[in-house]
Amino acid sequence: MSGAPVLEVEGLSVDIDVPAGKLHAVSDVSFCVRPGETLCLVGESGCGKTMTSLALMRLLPPRATLTARRMSFEGRDLARLSERDMARLRGDRLGMIFQDPMTSLNPVYRIGDQMEEVWLRHRGGARAAARKRAEFLLERVGIINPRQRLDQYPHQLSGGLRQRMMIAMMLMCEPALLIADEPTTALDVTVQVQILSLLRDLQQEFRMGLILITHNLGVVARMADEVAVMYAGRIVEQGTGREVFAAPTHPYTRGLLDCIPKHGQSAARGPLGSIPGIVPSLVGEMSGCSFRNRCALAHEACRRGEVALAQAGADHAYRCVLPPGQARGQAPAFAGGAA
């Protein structure tokens, strides 16, 4: 742990107005990120990971409303900043990388123009200086011939190159916090590893906080200092990467870990783990544990009230009515649990 947190979020909720009522996309999420540290948000599709990141950027769709007790970023409350001040932060102190590098660059501008524009918008000054910085950063993210690349259009680059370029673009102003929403999902496996280790290196070099959103637990194991597992808009388990992987406590986390195929595991030795059922509807009020209808350990107590986060270790919390020992007790499907 190094120094004061760059981002502290307390009680973040996002509600979306839908015809059937209010959809609670994110409920009461709290976490903090320190400089040089990586927080991984993990969960399946629709669990609120992306909504959480968009809420941090204040880029939620118009029908969504954001409430938070505190969203303190470098001493400023993101939830209360004006739209104008927020626009000044984006791309400057706060950066975000999206999932699909093939579509997140404007096809009609050269790479150089798009990178320089970020710098000129926030720092002003001469275009030549911006170009120099863009060239330096392209080189830094491992692009050979940066000078030539600056004059190319996005469609002339491969997916991996474009994602490197997106990363370089976000580093133009050296943000204090970088949010990466599934940055490697659209890339092939060999490129994924390169991009992840690049992110890791850059994060150390620039002392950035990094929020990495992913559904890939392999990525989490590789990258995370802190992990937050999300399910149905809530954090169900949260802690240091080491503790969560050593002793996964919430039945959902263990279920996720069982879903990873392991080398040498064949049908004869038991089926690949899966979690039965589907994510419950997030529309309307709900009570009790949102995972209860998919949980092997569910019982009467899971229906009642709000399940609070309980401590499972020094830096490790989980959201289940059972004490840690019992929650871990019966391993669903595949034996072992921990990766």
Add this chain to the structure above:
Amino acid sequence: MSLTIADPGADAFETLAPSPRALMRRRALSHPGLLIGTGFLALVTLAAILAPWISPHDPYAQDLSRRMADPIWGPKGEWDHVLGTDALGRDVLSRLIWGARLSLWIGFTAAVIAGLIGSTLGVLGGYFGGRVDSAVVYLINVKLALPVILVALSVAAIAGGSITAIILLLGFLTWDRYAVVTRSLTQQLRERDFIMSSLACGASHARIILRDILPNLLNQIIVIASLDMALIILIEAALSFLGLGVRSPTPSWGLMVSEGRSVMFFKPFLIMVPGAAIFLLVIAINMAGDGVRDVTSPEGRA
């Protein structure tokens, strides 16, 4: 390609493939419609610009002693008046050249006005959605419900036939196509990731509309503008023919057809020549517009 060899870092596959510009040039050169359309359009535009220098006679000069002289292919045609003279003895070729000036000027400026109105509404509605979009859709529906010719006739009858009035009138009557197309394209573009990433870089809405959305719409706007210009030239000719557009003695193609109408059975060339000019110009503009669309976005070919 010497660059590739000198520089081992450059990706050979990317540099060997023809650049998109070269591909586009190749497509343009093998597209007969585009070549013929732009060729004819360029010819007419050039003639219109150079009208004061290349027209053989003053388009207003009357010579009552040489009324309705035959064109060069007629029995008594002379090279002095290649396309003959009209009922007041004015040189038809000169009036045709000056008329091209007027048609193109009206077509171009009215198309630009319509483009500004329509694209602004369409982009705003498509980008912001919600109430802004409802207002835009309402305006488009109102506009679509207006019978263009009828409104043009009545307004021209009231406001008179000054060229400025006609340009404004036609500009305000033909913006709907721009609005419909830019609105739906903007709706698609708005959902693209690069808009989100531009927002994440701190861009304002105004900046996104001007820098991210508009450049991506430009091709389509140019294609619509060409079709719109052809339509405007036709309406202007119709208005002038009906005596509600450009007033005599200003040389306008529609007016020339109208003036030749009374003698059409004796001197048919007086309506055939300006009529053919209108037809050829409109078809050339349409061919050029279609060609531009085919060449710039071959995947969008109908």
